[in-house]
Amino acid sequence: MSTPTGWRREGNLPAELTSFVGRTRLLANLKRHLAESRLVTVTGIGGVGKSRTVLRLAHQVRSQYPDGVWFADLARLQDAGMVKHTIASALGIADQSSRAESESLSEWVGDRDMLLIIDTCEHLVQGCAELVHELLEAAPNLKVLATSRQSLHLPYEQVVPVPPLLVPGDDPAESLFTNESVQLFALRAGAVVPDFQLDEDNITAVAELCRRLDGIPLAIELAAVRLRALSVEQILGLLADRFSLLAGASRTALPRHQTLRAAIGWSHELCEPAERLLWARLSVFAGDFELDAARFVCSDGRLPSEDITDLVTGLVEKSILLIRSNHAGVRYKLIDTLAEYGEEWLDSSTSSARPSR
Ligand SMILES: Nc1ncnc2c1ncn2[C@@H]1O[C@H](COP(=O)(O)OP(=O)(O)O)[C@@H](O)[C@H]1O
Numbered sequence: 001m002s003t004p005t006g007w008r009r010e011g012n013l014p015a016e017l018t019s020f021v022g023r024t025r026l027l028a029n030l031k032r033h034l035a036e037s038r039l040v041t042v043t044g045i046g047g048v049g050k051s052r053t054v055l056r057l058a059h060q061v062r063s064q065y066p067d068g069v070w071f072a073d074l075a076r077l078q079d080a081g082m083v084k085h086t087i088a089s090a091l092g093i094a095d096q097s098s099r100a101e102s103e104s105l106s107e108w109v110g111d112r113d114m115l116l117i118i119d120t121c122e123h124l125v126q127g128c129a130e131l132v133h134e135l136l137e138a139a140p141n142l143k144v145l146a147t148s149r150q151s152l153h154l155p156y157e158q159v160v161p162v163p164p165l166l167v168p169g170d171d172p173a174e175s176l177f178t179n180e181s182v183q184l185f186a187l188r189a190g191a192v193v194p195d196f197q198l199d200e201d202n203i204t205a206v207a208e209l210c211r212r213l214d215g216i217p218l219a220i221e222l223a224a225v226r227l228r229a230l231s232v233e234q235i236l237g238l239l240a241d242r243f244s245l246l247a248g249a250s251r252t253a254l255p256r257h258q259t260l261r262a263a264i265g266w267s268h269e270l271c272e273p274a275e276r277l278l279w280a281r282l283s284v285f286a287g288d289f290e291l292d293a294a295r296f297v298c299s300d301g302r303l304p305s306e307d308i309t310d311l312v313t314g315l316v317e318k319s320i321l322l323i324r325s326n327h328a329g330v331r332y333k334l335i336d337t338l339a340e341y342g343e344e345w346l347d348s349s350t351s352s353a354r355p356s357r
């Protein structure tokens with residue numbers, strides 16, 4: 001596999017689209033492990049911040065890798081047989097004609113001094129593990145940083161769990177105002193209500209909300225969106241009712257993955273029926289997409305193509321879709337944990353949820 005002209009030695013790291021909060025100790029730990037191990041796998045539940053933390057780290061350590069830091073996102077990949085191809089594409093060296101892509105891929109990496117990030121491996125653990133092993137054996141200067149809900153089970157793998165953000169009360173010496181969950185809520189709140197400020201009047205409710213959401217960043221982001229129509233107190237009240245109902249009378253707290261599901265479920269219910277349908281249908285996109293593609297793929301008699309723009313805007317406002325604009329135009333991306341939820345919903349609802357054509 002030859003290096004195509006125009007290959008960029010610096011890598012292909014996506015830009016960070018929103019501000020990053022906290023995680024000082026975790027980032028320092030990850031740097032240390034990355035210096036000592038050739039394979040570091042970052043694990044944790046969906047929405048806890050694996051991808052985001054790794055992206056932050058990647059930007060911080062970028063200058064240490066003369067042959068670049070490379071990011072391959074497997075989130076929406078269904079087929080283990082495509083892992084190699086996806087990684088080769090991320091590296092900008094995909095070769096359509098090559099059948100033995102993995103062989104040439106490791107040959108190509110050779111003695112390049114680079115960091116390869118493989119984001120979201122959990123549904124393809126076996127395929128990823130085999131490829132990573134092969135690459136690490138063949139390429140002595142390669143390092144791999146993976147994210148996955150479960151480890152790759154390789155003997156030399158360093159597994160680093162990502163816990164939720166600290167919530168108020170975790171560190172009794174810390175002020176509520178500087179707690180990282182509270183900071184994240186405040187930043188996202190500021191994007192929804194520009195004059196939002198943490199103050200003595202709302203800090204207790206914000207702190208309690210972050211505790212209820214177990215410090216899970218995705219859940220915090222989804223809750224902050226509700227400020228468009230509700231006060232922090234009101235969000236907290238509705239959420240507390242909802243969660244205690246789910247947890248049952250005898251239990252006060254939900255397990256974390258249920259907290260996230262409940263937070264997503266709440267956002268889902270608050271979407272218009274047409275937004276829900278579009279959310280589900282957008283889950284077929286493997287990566288980011290343009291508005292025209294969404295119109296083409298997702299519209300039918302139930303979702304008229306002229307409504308798609310407004311519905312996409314609605315989903316962006318609810319933090320279901322990420323928006324990414326560059327010189328080539330605007331692209332959208334369904335956050336992977338939310339894509340999964342949409343896909344399940346599509347599977348469980350009647351076939352009429354699928355576009356008819
Ligand atoms: N430390 C952080 N600061 C700011 N935003 C964060 C942080 N950690 C996670 N997020 C945001 O929370 C959401 C979920 O994080 P993500 O990394 O996608 O989770 P995971 O990969 O574990 O499923 C994303 O929108 C991400 O940008």
Ligand SMILES: [Mg+2]
Nearest residue numbers: 050051120336
């Ligand atoms: Mg992720």
